[in-house]
Amino acid sequence: MRIFFTGVGGQGTLLATRFVGEAALEEGLAVLMSEIHGMAQRGGVVESSVVIGNGLSPTIADGEADIVVAFEPLEAARALPKCNPKSIVITGITPILPFTVTIGQSAYPDRDSLFGMIRPLVSKLLEVDADGIAKSSDAQRSSNVVMIGVLAGTGLLPISRGSWERALKKLLPENLIDQNLRAFESGFKAGFETA
C-alpha cells in the first residue's frame, strides 16, 4: 500500500503523515515513511509518503500511488502523475493561493474544473471540507487530522480504530489531544459515510 501526501508548507502535512506511519506501526505493520524538508517549508509544496508492506522502497514512483491525500486542491492536481486509474484521491477543498497567483503572474484554476479534471482519471475522488469539519468540531487548527480521519474512515488501510487513537496520543502533547481526537472522529465519520 502506497500513500502519497501533498500540501503546502504550514498545513501540517508532515505531522499528518507521521500520524499514519505511527498508526501503522501500532498495528504491527511494516512501514516506511519518507519526507522532504528544507526549502519546501517556506510556503512551497511539501510532499511525503507512507508505504506499508515488506521490502518496499520508501518513495513512490510515478503512477504507483494507491492513495493520494492532498491538503490543497491545486496540489491534488499536481500529484496526478503519481496516480493511475485505480488510485483514490482524497483532497481538501480550500485553496491556498500560490505566490505566483497573488502577484498576478498566473491564475488559480477554477476549483470545480480542477476536480473535474482529476475525477475521470482516477477511480475515486473524495472532496473533503476539512476546514469546515474542523471548525464544526471545535478544532479549528486540526484540518490536517480531519483529513487523516477521513482516510481512516474509508477503511482503505488495515489499521484498527484503537491503533489510530494510540498513535494520535503518542504524537501530540497532552493539551492538544482532545481537540485532535474530535477532529479525527469527525473526519472518520465523513470518510466512513463515503465508503
Next chain:
Amino acid sequence: MHELLVAPTDKPLFLLGNEAIVRGAAEAGVRFVAAYPGTPSSEIIDRFSQLGPEAGIYVEYSVNEKVSMEVACAAAVSGVRSLCAMKHVGLNVAADAFMTLAYVGVKAGMVIVVADDPLLHSSQNEQDSRSYAKMAGIPMLEPATPEEAYRMTLEAFTISEKFGTPCMLRTTTRVNHCRGPVSVGPIARHEKKPGTFVKDPFNLVVIPAVGRKLRLAQIERVKKLQAESEKSAINFTSGKGLLGIITSGVSWLHAQEAVRGLEIESSVRILKLAFTNPCPKALVREFLATVEKVLVVEETEPFLEEAVRIVAQEAKLPVEIAGKGDGLIPRAFELDAVKVKSAISNFFDVPFERPDGIPAPELPQRPPNLCPGCPHRATYYSVKKVFGNEAIYPTDIGCYTLGVLPPLKAADFLICMGSGVSTAGGFSTVLDRPVVAFIGDSTFFHAGIPGLINAVAHGHKILLVILDNGTTAMTGHQPHPGVELTPAGKVEPRVSLEKLVRGCGVQRVAVVNPLQVKKTQEVLTDFKEKMDESGVSVLISKSPCPLYETRMLKKKKKVVFQVGEEPCKPCGRDCLTVLGCPAFSVEASGEGGERVRIDEALCSGCSVCSQICDSIKPKKLP
C-alpha cells in the same frame, strides 16, 4: 527524558534516519558531537543538542564543517568517542582535515556522517561523496533504512576504534529523512572521564617525514580494512538464480521492490553491500562467478559499478555487467522502483508494463518564498531601489537565496557557502559596474570572513550586505557565534559581527534595521556615492528572523497592517511588483477594478509595506 534516550521495550521506535543515528551513537557511548547544520543532516546535531546535557554528551554547533571535524578529531585522538555530521558539500569544506586525519587516525571511535542529496532537494549539487572515502582510504558504511542507520552507527564506532581510523557513515536524503521502525538496545551508563593525550609528535604532527611514514601505514591499514569488509555481515547475498544485482543504500529497497514487482524473485540473486569501502573484492568475485549477468543498481556515480568491473577484469570473469555505463540506470537524480524495473526488464529481458502514467497538467507553480515580514525582503527592496538592475548581486546560501525569485530578483551568482563576497571581489575587478554582495550572518561566520579580508587586502570596490537575522534560519534556526536571542532571553553575543567586520579592516561599516525603510535607503545611497572610491563597504542589515524571535521571546503579534477601505490608488503597485510580501493578494473590487488585500493571519506586522504606501495602515490586535 528525551524521547531518543528511552529504555528499549519490545516495541520498536518510529525514527527518522537521523534520529536512528543519534540513538546508535548514544548507545555506542559517544561523548563529543560537533556539526554545522545542513539539510539533510541537520536533525542529527539538533537532536544531540536537545539531549546532550541529559546524556552527558558535549555537543556544539561548530562554525563550519571543517571546524567540526577538527574539534571532534581532537576528542577522538584523546580517547573520547566522537561524531561529526554534515551534508555532502560540507565534506568539501572539511576535506582538508579529512584527507590527512585519514593518515593520523584516532584513538577512540570517530564517526563522520556524510549526507548526500541526490536530486538536489535542498543543495547546490548532487555530488557522490563515496569517492571521498576511497580517496582518503577510510572505511565507509552505507545504510539503507533507519534501522540500518542505527545498527551501522554502532558498527562504525567499533570499526573505527578497532582500526584507529575515522569511519564514514554515508547516507542519502531518503535515509536521513525516512522514518521507520527501529528496535533499539540499552544505553549503557558510560562513565564520564576526562580524555587522555599521550604526546607523540612523530605520529601526530604531520611534517613531511611523518606524513611519509603515515602514508605507508595508511596503505597497510586499507588492506586490513579490506579483509574486514570481506567478512562483514552487513554485506550479504539473498535469493538464487543466474541473474545478479549488486546494490547499496536505498537503491537496495528500490531493487527489491522491482524484483518482486516483476515476479522474478526465483531467478535473481542480490548482493547487498553496506561496507562499501574498501570494496570487498573477494566477496564480489564469488558473487560474479555464480551469475551470468549483473546489474549494478546505485544512485548518482558508478562507484560500485567501477569496482565491480575491476574485479571482473582482474579475475577474467565472463559475466556481463551493466549499470550507468550503458545508461540503463540513470546517472542523474534519485532512483525509484519504476526506473529500476525498466532497467531490469531491459537487461534481463523480462516483460514490464509501465503503469499508465497520467501526464502532469499545466498548473501555476508554487515556489517557496521568504516568509511574510522577513527582514531579508525589506533589505532587498531597499538595495534594489538604490542600486537598481545595473548592479551585480553575488549572493550566498540561506533563506535569503530565495531573493533570486521575482519580484525581488536580487541574486546573480552563487556557487557555494562564502562565494558571495569573494566572487564580488573578482567581479568588481573585471566589470565596470557596481557590485553588491549578500551573505547571511551564519554563512558569514562559516565561510565569509576570509573572503572579506581578501577584499579589504586587495582594495576590491564592493559593498557587502550582511543579512543579519540572528540565527541560521534556513536549516531550522540553529545558533551561531553572534546569537543574541536565546530561550533565556536576550544576551550579549559571544562574537560581535560589527567588531568582527571592523577587525577585518573594513573602514566603511554601518548597521541598519532594514524594517526602517527610509533610514536604510539613506545609508545605502551614501554608500553608493562613496563606492567610487576604492575599498570595501559593509552594511550590516540587522533584524531578527520573525519566526525565530517569536519562538525565543514568546512574543505575541500586537499589530497587523491593512489596506484602507477606499479602493487603492492606481499606482505602480510597488507593494506587489517590487516588495511582494506573501500576505498580499489582489482581489476584484467595484466594477472591473482591483485592489490589494493583506491577509491578516499571514501579516507579521513588520510595517515595511506601510512605509511604501500611504493606503496601508496599522490595525491593533486585541
